[in-house]
Amino acid sequence: MAIELKMPALSPTMEEGKLARWLVKEGDEVTSGDIIAEIETDKATMEFEAVDEGTVGKLLVAEGTDGVKVGTVIAVLAGEGEDASTVSAAAPKAEAAPAAGAAAARPEAPAPVAKKDTEVPYGTNMKTSTVREALRDAMAEEMRRDDRVFVMGEEVAEYQGAYKVTQGLLEEFGPRRVIDTPITEYGFAGIGTGAAMGGLRPVIEFMTFNFAMQAIDHIINSAAKTNYMSGGQMRCPVVFRGPNGAAARVGAQHSQNYGPWYANVPGLVVIAPYDASDAKGLLKAAIRSEDPVVFLENELVYGRTFELPELDDHVLPIGKARIMREGKDVTIVSYSIGVGLALEAAEQLAGEGIDAEVIDLRTLRPLDKETVLASLAKTNRMVVAEEGFPVCSIASEIIAICMEDGFDDLDAPVVRVCNEDVPLPYAANLEKLALIDTPRIVEAVRKVCYR
Amino acid sequence: MPKAKSDAGSGAEPAAVVPAQDEDFALRSLQEALEADKRYKPSKEELLHFYEQMLLIRRFEERAGQLYGLGLIGGFCHLYIGQEAVAVGLQSALDGERDSVITGYRDHGHMLAYGIDPKVIMAELTGRAAGISRGKGGSMHMFSVEHKFYGGHGIVGAQVSLGAGLAFAHKYREDGGVAMAYFGDGAANQGQVYESFNMAALWKLPIIFVIENNGYAMGTAVKRGSAETHFYRRGTAFRIPGMQVDGMDVLEVRKAAEVALEYVRAGNGPVLMELNTYRYRGHSMSDPAKYRSREEVQDVREKRDPIDHAKNELIAMGVDEAALKDIDKRVRAAVAESADFAENSPEPEAAELYTDVLVERY
Numbered sequence: 059m060a061i062e063l064k065m066p067a068l069s070p071t072m073e074e075g076k077l078a079r080w081l082v083k084e085g086d087e088v089t090s091g092d093i094i095a096e097i098e099t100d101k102a103t104m105e106f107e108a109v110d111e112g113t114v115g116k117l118l119v120a121e122g123t124d125g126v127k128v129g130t131v132i133a134v135l136a137g138e139g140e141d142a143s144t145v146s147a148a149a150p151k152a153e154a155a156p157a158a159g160a161a162a163a164r165p166e167a168p169a170p171v172a173k174k175d176t177e178v179p180y181g182t183n184m185k186t187s188t189v190r191e192a193l194r195d196a197m198a199e200e201m202r203r204d205d206r207v208f209v210m211g212e213e214v215a216e217y218q219g220a221y222k223v224t225q226g227l228l229e230e231f232g233p234r235r236v237i238d239t240p241i242t243e244y245g246f247a248g249i250g251t252g253a254a255m256g257g258l259r260p261v262i263e264f265m266t267f268n269f270a271m272q273a274i275d276h277i278i279n280s281a282a283k284t285n286y287m288s289g290g291q292m293r294c295p296v297v298f299r300g301p302n303g304a305a306a307r308v309g310a311q312h313s314q315n316y317g318p319w320y321a322n323v324p325g326l327v328v329i330a331p332y333d334a335s336d337a338k339g340l341l342k343a344a345i346r347s348e349d350p351v352v353f354l355e356n357e358l359v360y361g362r363t364f365e366l367p368e369l370d371d372h373v374l375p376i377g378k379a380r381i382m383r384e385g386k387d388v389t390i391v392s393y394s395i396g397v398g399l400a401l402e403a404a405e406q407l408a409g410e411g412i413d414a415e416v417i418d419l420r421t422l423r424p425l426d427k428e429t430v431l432a433s434l435a436k437t438n439r440m441v442v443a444e445e446g447f448p449v450c451s452i453a454s455e456i457i458a459i460c461m462e463d464g465f466d467d468l469d470a471p472v473v474r475v476c477n478e479d480v481p482l483p484y485a486a487n488l489e490k491l492a493l494i495d496t497p498r499i500v501e502a503v504r505k506v507c508y509r
Numbered sequence: 510m511p512k513a514k515s516d517a518g519s520g521a522e523p524a525a526v527v528p529a530q531d532e533d534f535a536l537r538s539l540q541e542a543l544e545a546d547k548r549y550k551p552s553k554e555e556l557l558h559f560y561e562q563m564l565l566i567r568r569f570e571e572r573a574g575q576l577y578g579l580g581l582i583g584g585f586c587h588l589y590i591g592q593e594a595v596a597v598g599l600q601s602a603l604d605g606e607r608d609s610v611i612t613g614y615r616d617h618g619h620m621l622a623y624g625i626d627p628k629v630i631m632a633e634l635t636g637r638a639a640g641i642s643r644g645k646g647g648s649m650h651m652f653s654v655e656h657k658f659y660g661g662h663g664i665v666g667a668q669v670s671l672g673a674g675l676a677f678a679h680k681y682r683e684d685g686g687v688a689m690a691y692f693g694d695g696a697a698n699q700g701q702v703y704e705s706f707n708m709a710a711l712w713k714l715p716i717i718f719v720i721e722n723n724g725y726a727m728g729t730a731v732k733r734g735s736a737e738t739h740f741y742r743r744g745t746a747f748r749i750p751g752m753q754v755d756g757m758d759v760l761e762v763r764k765a766a767e768v769a770l771e772y773v774r775a776g777n778g779p780v781l782m783e784l785n786t787y788r789y790r791g792h793s794m795s796d797p798a799k800y801r802s803r804e805e806v807q808d809v810r811e812k813r814d815p816i817d818h819a820k821n822e823l824i825a826m827g828v829d830e831a832a833l834k835d836i837d838k839r840v841r842a843a844v845a846e847s848a849d850f851a852e853n854s855p856e857p858e859a860a861e862l863y864t865d866v867l868v869e870r871y
Contacts, residue, residue, distance in 0.1 A: 066578025069795035070585070090571060091789065091810055093803065102797040107790075109571040128580055165859040168870075208681065234681070240711070245670050245704025252674015255659050256609065256688075258681060279664045280671055287650040289643030290865035292659065324866050348868035377871030424871050 061110050061135040065119075067128045068097060068104045075099045076124045077132060086114045088135070095121075095132070112137050178335070178367040187366040189359050192334035193223050193299075196341035197261060199371075201231055204259060207345055208235040210250055211263030211300075220265045221301060221360055247273030247298070251280045251350075254296035259345060264300035267316045267354060273298075274319075281350035282325030297344045299353035302330070303395060303445050304493060306358065310481035315446030317393070320352040321422040321455070327376055328422040330354040332397035334364035336420055339374030347376065354422075356395045379426035381433070385415035388439040388503050391430060391456055393419040396443045396494065403443070403499035412507055422452055430456060431464045438469040439506045443499045448476035470506040475499050539750045539780060540741070542768050549763040553826050559601065559759045560819045561836050563593040566618045567816060568844045569627055570790075573617065573634055573648075577794045581852060582634045586648045589618030591789040594815035595721050596622040598762025599689065599784075602770055607686035609657040609679070611672040613696060614649035616661045623656045627843055631851035638857040639850070645857070645865065657686075666699030668692060669718065673705040676716035676779075687715045687773050695726025697740050703747075706779070710747040713778035717769050718744070720783045721756065727792045728800040741783035749781045756784030757813045760822075787813065 065075065076098040082088060088108040095106040112135035119132040126132065187195070201207045208231075213220045215228040215238040228236040239246040243264065250262035264270040270277065281294045303315040320328045327349050331337045337355070344351040366372075382397060383404050390400040397418045404414040415433055419426065434440055440460060442453035453474035460472050478492040551559065570588040577586050589596070592615075600610065600622040612619050620630050625641070633640030634648050641651050642661075651661040659675060662668040672690025679686035696702065697720050709716050720740045724731055731738050741751030750772070754765040762784060769780040787809045791798045798806075820833060 064579060066575075067580050068578070068797075070583055101795075102799070104797045105803075107574075109575050128578075165862055167863050240704070240707055242701075242704035242707065244701040245673070245708055248667060248670020248701060248705065249674040249677055249708060252611070252659075252671035252676075253678045253681070254674070255671065256675040256678030258678045275664055275667065276670065280662065280667055284652075284660070285868060286865045287642060287646040288652040288654075288660065288865075289641070289645050290868075291642070291654050292652050293868055295868075327867065327871070375871070421871070424867075 060115065061112060061137060062131045063094070063133040063135060065126045065128050065130040065132050066097070066106060068099055069101060072099050072128060074125050074127045077119050077121055077126050078103060080117055080121045082114050084114050084117055088112065088114060108135070110135060110137070178369070178372075183368040184365040185368050186363050187334045187338075188361055188363050189334045189337045189355070190221070190223055190361060192338035192366055193341055193355065194225055194227065196338045197224070197345070198227060198230065200342055200345040201227070201235060206257065206259040207261065208237065208258065209261045209263060210237040210239055210246060212239055212241055212265050214238060214263050219263070221357060223355075223360065224263065243269050243272035244276070247276040248280065250296050250298075251276045251294060254281070254294045254350070255284065255292055259295055261297045261299060261345060264298065266312060266357070267300055267302040268312050268314055270298065270300070270316070277320070277326070277350070277352065278323050282323050285349075286325055293348050294350045295348050297341075297351045297353055299341070299344075300355060301357040301360070302354035303356050304358075304477070304482055307484060307486065307489060309484045313482040315354075315394075315444075317354055317422050317446060318451045318455075320354075321425070321452060323423075325350070326423060327351040328354065329376065329420065330394040330422055331420055332359065332394055332418050334362075334366045335372070336374060336380065336418070338366060339372045340376065340420060342371075342373045343376050346373070354394065359395055359398070362398075377421045377424045377426060379429040380418045380420055381415065381429070382418050383414070383416040385413040385437065387413045387437055388441065388507055389415045389417060389430075389433040389437045390441050390443055390499065390503065391417045391419065392443040393422065393452065394445065396445045399445075399494060399496050399499055400443045402496045403503065406496065406500055407503055410504075410509070412503060412509070414503060419452070425455065425459075427459050427463065430459060431467075434460055434464045435467045438467055440468075440472045441499060441502045441506055442472065442474045443494060444474065444476045445494050446476055448474060448479055451476055470508065473502045473506050475502045535748065536745055536750050539752050539768050539772055543752055543754070543765050547764060548758070548760040549767070551760065551763075553823070553828065556760075556819060556823055556826065557828065557832075557836070559597050559763075560816070560823060560833075561840060562597045562622055563759065563816050563819060564836065564840045565627065565843065566593045566596070566621050568840050569621060569631070569847065570617060572844050572848050573631070574790065574794065576631075576635065576848060576851070582648065583636070584647055585614065586634065586794045587615040587792065588788070588790045588794075589615055591809070591815075592721060592723060592756065592786045593618060594759040594762050594819075595719075595756045595784045595786055596691075598759040599719060599766045602763055602766035603687070603689065605656065607657075607679075607684060609659060609675045609686060609688045610691070611659040611662070611668045611675060611688065612691035613665065613668055613693065614661070614663045615693070616649065616651055619658065619691070620651050620653065623653065623658055625653055625656065627847035628850040631847040632854055635851040636856065637851060637854045638861070639854045643857055643861060643865075645861070666692060666696040666701050669696065669699070669702045670705045672718075673709045673714055673716055676709065676714035677712070679715050680712070685774070687717060687770060689717045689719060691719045691721055693726065694720060694722040694724070694731050694735065694740060695729070697743060698726075698735060706744055706747040706749055706781075709779040710744070710749050713776060715773050715776075716779045717766075717773055718749070718779060718781045720781070721786055722783055723786050723788045725788070725792065725800065728796070728798075730800065739783070741781060744779070744781035749779050751781045751783065754782055754784045756786030757815045757818065759815055759819055
């Protein structure tokens with residue numbers, strides 16, 4: 059059968075080109091790999107190779123022809139046993155690639171699932187625990203429950219954790235499951251991600267999320283995207299965890315909140331708890347999740363003591379915000395260390411006769427819009443308090459959500475209270491000036507309440 | 510010449526220096542084992558099978574190039590033409606039940622070497638619902654968890670750390686599997702490769718690092734981009750033994766794989782193999798390949814072509830031309846069928862846009 063040679067697209071964007079030169083003539087024998095023509099695109103001159111074997115029949119487009127559309131038959135090749143002089147091009151067919159579905163209706167994104175009640179059962183005994191211990195207990199419980207779970211990172215084993223979060227794990231689980239790595243974030247984040255692809259449940263600790271910048275390629279390109287790119291074949295149930303955000307006097311490179319960075323990426327779950335109960339319940343949920351999770355802790359909160367329910371298996375739902383304090387006049391939305399500041403602010407505002415509701419987002423992706431919007435519908439005023447840069451922040455996202463889906467409920471513009479838009483300075487006075495604090499939240503609330 | 514220190518305590522009998530105590534010996538030992546007996550001795554049927562697989566890759570890739578030219582395949586498309594003996598030779602030595610494989614974006618050949626249906630591979634290239642990634646991955650992102658083939662990765666070098674993770678999982682589970690991570694001479698200069706070498710050697714992970722050295726990192730010739738162009742030596746700093754293999758000879762590749770696998774399966778840690786090969790086509794479809802001469806390409810095609818090489822060997826074994834013609838016909842038919850399927854099967858449903866972002870719903 060005669061083979062039609064068509065004007066090739068030589069780049070992703072090429073639509074037409076110039077047939078600069080024929081390197082064969084009618085009657086020539088060609089085999090796969092022979093250069094038969096030179097084609098000029100707007101970027102380069104490319105060689106056009108024969109793919110099939112045969113004899114060149116007709117050359118249908120003369121050399122030097124400009125503007126030859128991709129897909130145009132430019133020559134025909136006679137196959138084995140055919141007479142090259144008699145073959146000609148079949149009737150031209152429409153060569154258009156399949157319609158790109160431009161007219162297709164946009165599908166609806168699936169609605170989020172109804173969230174389970176997050177309340178701890180009434181009458182549960184409470185004990186006190188630091189966030190540090192709660193995180194350790196979460197990992198230990200999950201490691202007892204599932205042999206696939208292991209912890210890997212810098213100084214997690216013999217040193218007991220740079221911030222002592224993995225204290226005692228080596229003793230209980232041994233070096234097979236509690237693994238010290240060299241200081242090579244990119245490499246061990248990749249190894250953890252690959253181990254998850256291979257069927258394990260890695261918990262990868264970054265000494266701080268500032269160092270995870272060395273590894274962010276694996277978190278985003280390898281962990282977050284593979285399930286989608288593989289059409290759901292390849293899961294990646296890895297947890298990346300460690301302290302995030304500003305600590306104290308450690309300078310600009312050790313003080314950033316990466317919540318907004320990770321929350322920007324579809325395919326990731328991003329959790330940033332505040333208190334011990336959420337730290338434990340959500341870390342357990344993260345380890346059990348089939349999806350890659352970025353779990354953002356806060357160094358300044360590790361040592362704080364909170365109530366923790368005494369339950370055999372304290373697992374909380376991912377993607378559900380928590381109302382930390384009910385109120386009717388204004389809503390303060392926050393997460394991580396900001397929640398403590400928001401609660402302090404609410405306390406102070408109560409003395410001024412302003413009844414503030416405080417919402418802890420807990421999960422930054424997927425974000426619990428429903429809880430935020432329900433609270434806005436109740437109070438009609440909102441402040442977002444975030445320990446982090448203001449630009450393209452979680453606060454920005456909350457404000458956008460209120461504009462898009464809660465506009466009619468707004469009695470005042472939503473205001474954000476974030477860190478100053480500068481790298482975090484070292485000097486004690488400057489650091490204090492740069493970071494979010496309770497007075498700033500109080501002031502913003504007064505503003506949206508027109509007080 | 511300084512003597513290597515023995516690991517034995519000071520109280521040990523002073524022994525004659527044997528090669529095993531030479532610190533450099535381990536790094537060369539596998540190369541020496543390969544040199545001693547370089548080529549796998551296949552049965553006629555085995556070599557026919559290798560030939561057919563290589564030919565399938567060649568014809569499939571040529572057709573993919575054609576479909577790209579017709580606008581049916583978009584974006585980036587990196588062809589494996591010229592490198593066929595590498596994937597076929599190496600993967601033929603693996604234990605499909607246990608061993609895992611991962612590679613970069615030039616991945617069609619590795620998929621075909623597993624015997625995965627060319628139709629679902631071609632349909633992925635054309636972005637159709639029947640593609641192996643349901644049309645959501647494309648040329649660079651193909652996976653078959655069923656075959657323990659873990660992709661299909663687009664960030665140069667990422668598959669090396671990920672492959673070390675697969676090896677970590679084999680060791681953790683004690684399942685006896687070995688991971689094989691393919692990467693190119695370009696990726697061999699990435700930092701994470703060396704982080705992974707270090708941890709793989711430190712923890713004795715069961716992994717074979719495979720550098721497919723095709724001479725060019727995109728358009729940069731090896732000698733313009735690499736201080737050490739003998740890539741098999743790149744593991745020396747981590748005490749990883751290296752092997753240099755003719756990647757255009759499927760039988761040498763197969764034999765080298767066996768030598769490496771025996772070493773790795775015995776729990777000795779990683780091996781680094783450099784396979785010297787050549788890609789006939791550009792880096793991707795939009796590469797005018799002005800960085801090398803036409804003569805250079807033609808010379809390799811004429812003198813080192815892995816398929817011609819196997820064909821001549823088959824003829825020497827007494828296989829007649831008619832049998833080879835039959836294979837050729839069969840392969841062409843399979844490729845034509847895959848192209849028809851890929852062209853005519855439907856695009857993904859619009860609702861697929863939102864599936865597989867996350868596994869669970871929250």
